[in-house]
Amino acid sequence: MSTDFQTARVALGARLRELRSEAGMNGKELAERLDWQRSKISRLENGKQTPSHEDLAAWTKAVGKPDTVAELQGRLQGLETQYRTWRRQLANGHRSRQELAVAETARTQLIRGVEVARIPGLFQTADYARHLFIANAEFRKTPRDTDAAVRARIQRQEALYEAGRSFRFLLWEAALYAQVCPREVMAAQLDRLSGLIGVDTVELGIIPFTASLQRTPAHGFWIYDDRLVTVETINAELWLDDRDNIDLYARAWNWLQESAVYGHQAHRLIARARAALALM
Incomplete structure (x- = not known):
């Protein structure tokens, strides 16, 4: 994985964490609201996993910030343009x-x-x-x-x-x-x-x-x-x-x-x- 890609993914994860914190929620509470595993929240926030567009839409809705979905998906698009998984291609x-x-x-x-x-x-x-x-x-x-x-x-x-x-x-x-x-x-x-x-x-x-x-x-x-x-x-x-x-x-x-x-x-x-x- 390229360093530039990983740096950008970590930055995206930090932005997700920021939105969760602004909503006054901890990781466990957000995971319960989304019906996700707590480990998935951690992986996304720490740049260990690349979110899907659907993940971002669900996240922004759960934290009460649906207006930020375009921003987050724009960041994700930048990642996908540079780093194209064979699974998707x-x-x-x-x-x-x-x-x-x-x-x-x-x-x-x-x-x-x-x-x-x-x-x-x-x-x-x-x-x-x-x-x-x-x-x-x-x-x-x-x-x-x-x-x-x-x-x-x-x-x-x-x-x-x-x-x-x-x-x-x-x-x-x-x-x-x-x-x-x-x-x-x-x-x-x-x-x-x-x-x-x-x-x-x-x-x-x-x-x-x-x-x-x-x-x-x-x-x-x-x-x-x-x-x-x-x-x-x-x-x-x-x-x-x-x-x-x-x-x-x-x-x-x-x-x-x-x-x-x-x-x-x-x-x-x-x-x-x-x-x-x-x-x-």
């Missing part, structure tokens, strides 16, 4: 998140990305993407809309061939070996990746296992133009649009780029991973 399956990615890509001229354990979605074959979506739905216990999600992901890839766009990606060599799908699917995926080297809108760098690093590629991230960074964690996706975070991730990308190889050297690393599949 994938509540109806993967398709809607993929369609959001299509729209975000359409309004972007330059995408820079880093991936450490998988092939970037923009470069995935349909079969590779299908295995990832199935596994992710099983892990998160979300609705499975695999075919629709794959179609949306492939639709997004049309941007790779549009003049005036640029896609600059860095791939940790480990992603060439991660067995997230059957060998024949991975082989086709590596062939696809190799074929993208030389496409005029694509710049693909591979960071070798043996590269000297200024910093390690700790996790993947994508930078959209100079306005947005997205970062995936296990439970949420961060959408960071403040200047400090954008500059920080741009610097991380630049440092990692210095360790990457391109062109025929990148081809050689992909070919080596492709050959290794036959030995498994």
Whole structure:
């Protein structure tokens, strides 16, 4: 969880506590009025749990301050904009998140990305993407809309061939070996990746296992133009649009780029991973 998100959630909790205190109620009394567990009141007030919009509406009504609900829900909206839980994003399956990615890509001229354990979605074959979506739905216990999600992901890839766009990606060599799908699917995926080297809108760098690093590629991230960074964690996706975070991730990308190889050297690393599949 980002520090900025947690700080904002603690501030929201403090505001809830203030409203309760102004109403002359203690936590136990408010919990009884709302028919909630006392522990929920404590978690919300101490920034340990993110309230829902319904929680805020019920809270303001219970403390006699329904006019403050717009203020509180505005604060919550700010949290949700930056910190988007997968539980909410994938509540109806993967398709809607993929369609959001299509729209975000359409309004972007330059995408820079880093991936450490998988092939970037923009470069995935349909079969590779299908295995990832199935596994992710099983892990998160979300609705499975695999075919629709794959179609949306492939639709997004049309941007790779549009003049005036640029896609600059860095791939940790480990992603060439991660067995997230059957060998024949991975082989086709590596062939696809190799074929993208030389496409005029694509710049693909591979960071070798043996590269000297200024910093390690700790996790993947994508930078959209100079306005947005997205970062995936296990439970949420961060959408960071403040200047400090954008500059920080741009610097991380630049440092990692210095360790990457391109062109025929990148081809050689992909070919080596492709050959290794036959030995498994």
